[in-house]
Amino acid sequence: MMGKIIISENVSLDGVVQDPTGEEGFSRGGWFLQMGDKDREAWAKLELYEALGATALLLGRRSDEWFATRWLSRTGEWADRLNSMPKYVVSSTLQEPVWSSSTPARGRVLKGDVVDEVAQLKQEVDGDIVVYASIQLVQLLMEHDLVDELRLTVFPVALGAGKHLFGEISAMKPLRLISTRTLGDDLVFLTYQPVRDT
Template sequence: MRKLVVGTFVTLDGVVQAPGAPDEDTDGGFTNGGWTVPLFDDELGQRMVELTERSDALLLGRRTYEGFAAAWPLVGDEDPIAAKLNRMPKYVVSRTLERPDWANTTVLSGDVAEEVAKLKEQPGGEIHVSGSGTLIQTLLRHDLVDEFVLVVFPVLVGPGKRLFGEGTGPGALELVGTVTTPPGVAMSTYRRSGPLQVGALGPEQV
């Protein structure tokens, strides 16, 4: 079965909203967009190239898809991320998009959980999810995420859309590896490792 990997930029207080620009996503009156930019260095850029090269398909929500589709085709193939994204299979979850402009795009218009489960059963390599906060909540709710690559920026932004929001259920994760860039951005990989285990601490438990 194919592995589904959620790779996302996230603040230390768990926000994933508008990482790249002030006007990227102002839902809820969010005014702190662009929080990745001051801390995004060449080393992190190379790490993102490596993560992109791992992927065999891209799964996106409608909003993220439209942002990517408007930008990446305009970037030349000399950029390794653009070259990979432009040629790889892409799946966008939408009930209204009929004619996607980005090459190699398939629209998933049915039940999201069922459609993604079918994708995971097909032959192929890793399916990666970028951005797509609403879609991620659906994937979490249906236990479809196998691995998280969390790129945690050492900033606090307060209210905003959270990565682990309403779709999150209990479960255990295994830390596979982590690297830290000079500005303090931590890129950590976690794999699902089974059900949540609980216990108790305190002198009465000794």
């Protein structure tokens, strides 16, 4: 039994992940909202499929709060799956995950050393542990080689500024392309796995 940490992110063509919905005040935010109906429909199908295949979610505190405000009031297959899934939230201030507050004992807050906590979580949870948004957490997980797979939906826009998915990392991280597919008319879905030292 071993959990897999899956990073699932929306990124611009030049690797920016900042303010996709335009709510953070970033001057180039809102790029996620530029997709057409066909792209949105294909993206939503992919996200539902991913959610149905996941065992748990791993999030940073702000992402947990952001998703909770958007998903707890929704219904339907995708919302029901996301809302009922255990959430593990990295935070030194939360008592319990906000998104899971309506279903106590589903997941928990990881308060200790993040690297140790996530390594332990991989031992405890069998299946895909998906990380949405949570960029600081993603960068920490990449830095410490705790990521098993990256799933990137690339949007056809170059922003030229903003926070990048990987930011500053201390060493080169080789990745192997596992699959590529087009979503709708303009989105590309890429799956990578880290190349581990042999």
